[in-house]
Amino acid sequence: LEHYFSKIEEFKHLNAFNEVFFNSARSQAISVQHKIKNGSAGKLAGMVIGIKDNISYLDHEVTASSAMLQGYIAPYSATVIEKLIAEDAVIIGRLNCDEFAMGGSNETSFYGPVLNYADSTRVSGGSSGGSAVAVQAGMCLASLGTDTGGSVRQPAAFTGLVGFKPTYGRFSRFGVIAYASSFDQVGTFTKSVEDAAVLYDVLAGFDPKDSTSSSLPLKTIDSSNSPRKIGVIREMIESEALDKDIKTAILNKIETLKSLGHQVEWVSFDLLDYLVPTYYILTMAEASSNLNRYDGVRYGHRNNSAEDLNELYKLSRAEGFGEEVKRRILLGTFVLSAGYYDAYYQKAQKVRRLIVNKLDELFKEFDFLLTPVTPTPPFKLNELNKDPLVMYMEDIFTVLANLGGNPAISLPLGANVDKLPIGYQLLANKFDDEFLCTFAKQIQ
Numbered sequence: 001l002e003h004y005f006s007k008i009e010e011f012k013h014l015n016a017f018n019e020v021f022f023n024s025a026r027s028q029a030i031s032v033q034h035k036i037k038n039g040s041a042g043k044l045a046g047m048v049i050g051i052k053d054n055i056s057y058l059d060h061e062v063t064a065s066s067a068m069l070q071g072y073i074a075p076y077s078a079t080v081i082e083k084l085i086a087e088d089a090v091i092i093g094r095l096n097c098d099e100f101a102m103g104g105s106n107e108t109s110f111y112g113p114v115l116n117y118a119d120s121t122r123v124s125g126g127s128s129g130g131s132a133v134a135v136q137a138g139m140c141l142a143s144l145g146t147d148t149g150g151s152v153r154q155p156a157a158f159t160g161l162v163g164f165k166p167t168y169g170r171f172s173r174f175g176v177i178a179y180a181s182s183f184d185q186v187g188t189f190t191k192s193v194e195d196a197a198v199l200y201d202v203l204a205g206f207d208p209k210d211s212t213s214s215s216l217p218l219k220t221i222d223s224s225n226s227p228r229k230i231g232v233i234r235e236m237i238e239s240e241a242l243d244k245d246i247k248t249a250i251l252n253k254i255e256t257l258k259s260l261g262h263q264v265e266w267v268s269f270d271l272l273d274y275l276v277p278t279y280y281i282l283t284m285a286e287a288s289s290n291l292n293r294y295d296g297v298r299y300g301h302r303n304n305s306a307e308d309l310n311e312l313y314k315l316s317r318a319e320g321f322g323e324e325v326k327r328r329i330l331l332g333t334f335v336l337s338a339g340y341y342d343a344y345y346q347k348a349q350k351v352r353r354l355i356v357n358k359l360d361e362l363f364k365e366f367d368f369l370l371t372p373v374t375p376t377p378p379f380k381l382n383e384l385n386k387d388p389l390v391m392y393m394e395d396i397f398t399v400l401a402n403l404g405g406n407p408a409i410s411l412p413l414g415a416n417v418d419k420l421p422i423g424y425q426l427l428a429n430k431f432d433d434e435f436l437c438t439f440a441k442q443i444q
């Protein structure tokens, strides 16, 4: 733990941590040490973990990197935190992220951007940028993020890490600050697939406190090294948006997979152009509803000059939320409003169904789908954040798994000539998380 504290000090300029939990982490570490001595330590004893600053940890501040929640102290712990602690992991601090997890570069954070350790003129990716860089630079062993539309997998690809988003409903959302509830999932950042699997084992399972938690039993792992059938989504690999080096690295990986005996086939996914619009209509709609609760009365920031209740709501929200969050609340309210609901929200729900059906169909034929994670390597700070639409297009390869609720893993694929990390992605059928981890381990 002291080693990690010194690394956090050394890499302070990367801005990964919003707060280091010196006291609680030290006392946890002491109690774990006792347990190790008397032989009662849990599965994660010795694992020092950072958590994204949108996951509640009892008696600790949690802000979603927003001015709105400065000073807000969590009155309970998220189920995922309770599970980590029950297995004797040590929680070292809360990690920087885009405000309310809305963003793809960690540049919408109240605390400022997180810098990429591979090249500090470049972004960490987002929204879980702090969670990525904390592990990338060795400031903790693993971290939790949340992945609503790629926020674990994209920063993992930008930092050379393994980023795993489980099936929707596998990890509890209880105590996680909501962005878009039908998409949000907690995910993990680790240096190896083995560590991702160890964390999955601890975090997965039914939680009666989360109404969308799945009660399907966990699967026993098929660890045989049999040849698998992998579909490569043609429209993604051939997309004009895809960087040449990433494309070449993925094509090489496909050849390696074939040489290992796996059957790799190109498949068509004709709904590609609809992924980003459908994702943003639905997540903004859900966000506008979820963020209603920040009214200046019950949580966080409160304006103190308002003369009546309406003004209190207006001023508290105007002061508390940043620009990107406001944009999404406005657009989300618009697509849900009478007269536009059918044209946008309901239409997007129907397209989501088509996407889910298409994925279900593909997974009847294939064990896994292989795609890129990001169109480009980590981009420069301030390069894409001027135009929200350009930033949204960064999510073109990641939102598919969230629209479908499928498990997906981002795996490192070396670096380009500029030494910038590159990744690729595997998706599996819903509730095939164990199968996906096992396969990813075999081919790493």
Ligand code: GLN
Binding pocket: 101, 102, 103, 104, 126, 127, 146, 147, 148, 149, 150, 151, 152, 179, 283, 395
């Ligand atoms: N970039 C996506 C967005 O801004 C992903 C966010 C996320 O997964 N939390 O919505």
